[in-house]
Amino acid sequence: MIHIPDWSALFLHFGILSLFSVGGPMGLIPDIHRYLVTEHGWISNAQFTDSIVIAQASPGPNILFLALLGWNMGLQAGGYFLALLGALGCLFAYVVPSSILFYITANWVEKNRSSRLVKSFKAGMSPIVVALLISSGIVLAGANGNGHNDFKLWLLAGLTVLMVLRTKVPMLLLLLIGGCIGALGVFA
């Protein structure tokens, strides 16, 4: 269980991680797991995994899993009020440092938008960003399978690509249909 003085150490840890999380916080998962579960035992392994699953199932940025980690730690340490403080604390500890850094960067980039340095950065990174996106889709498509149902998940992902590029079906409707297909047990 986490005690009051530990919170400041935790927030400081998240704050430092924030400045090293290029491409979002999902790459930090191994380190956060080591810190919270293995080293300090502030939450259980199951709570840790559940927090990530819920954050991925829920709309909004994935960093909200940090709020869930804080929520679980606070709940164990003393009820719903502490859980809420833990959730907000963990989220802010991550959001504030990187956001201040990015605010300064964004202004600098904006001021130098026609400099050769900024233009080459944007032009150079563009093809990489496109490839990253397609790669995440490919990795995610097979991530939830259990070996037997992989081809069904791939098929659904492939059909989604066709629907988006060829039709005007809203993306939320596609997600809803996917959820219903899964709830009916097609992937079981």
Added chain:
Amino acid sequence: MMNEQPLNTPKSPSDLFFSFAGLSIKAFGGIIVFAEQMVVEKKRWLSRKEFLEDWAVAQTMPGAPVMNLSIMIGSRHFGVMGALAGLTGILLLPLILILLLVCAFAYFGEDPRIVGALQGMGAVSAGLLISTGVKLIKPLKVNPLGKTICAILGLSCFGLIALAHYPLATVLICLGPLACILAYFKFTSGSPGESA
């Protein structure tokens, strides 16, 4: 291309807040999919090419890319207020929703229908990510690197991440500087299409 008509700008910080809140609350899976739809297709604040470039900056700096994008668009038009409006828009509603969900999950999380629904939605969001990636290939046609170099960079990035499963940071550190240096030399040699 669709971006021949002039683009719009956000009307006020509250316009930023509500636009980003609206995209965030429906963004299941890859949030960039919904960010692209809102910023480029619905609000027309950026052309597809500008979106890709801004996203490249947002993605290569620390922090969640979509938070960074909201800070960038917000501060461009309304300074600190705009950045805060965009950022809180991204975070507020989904935070409230997820805290309600975690309470519900304690009771229903093991239900096989929930597990199945999550798998189905996961596969659809994978498809959404791929299709957004495909849509963003188009602006690369005017990239000063040229189609061949773009294709080589893109394919090697794809191979390293999706096939060889290298961590994102490693790939960015290896391929990023190389791509930027190549682009830097393209700009010196004064190839066409270097404006904008």
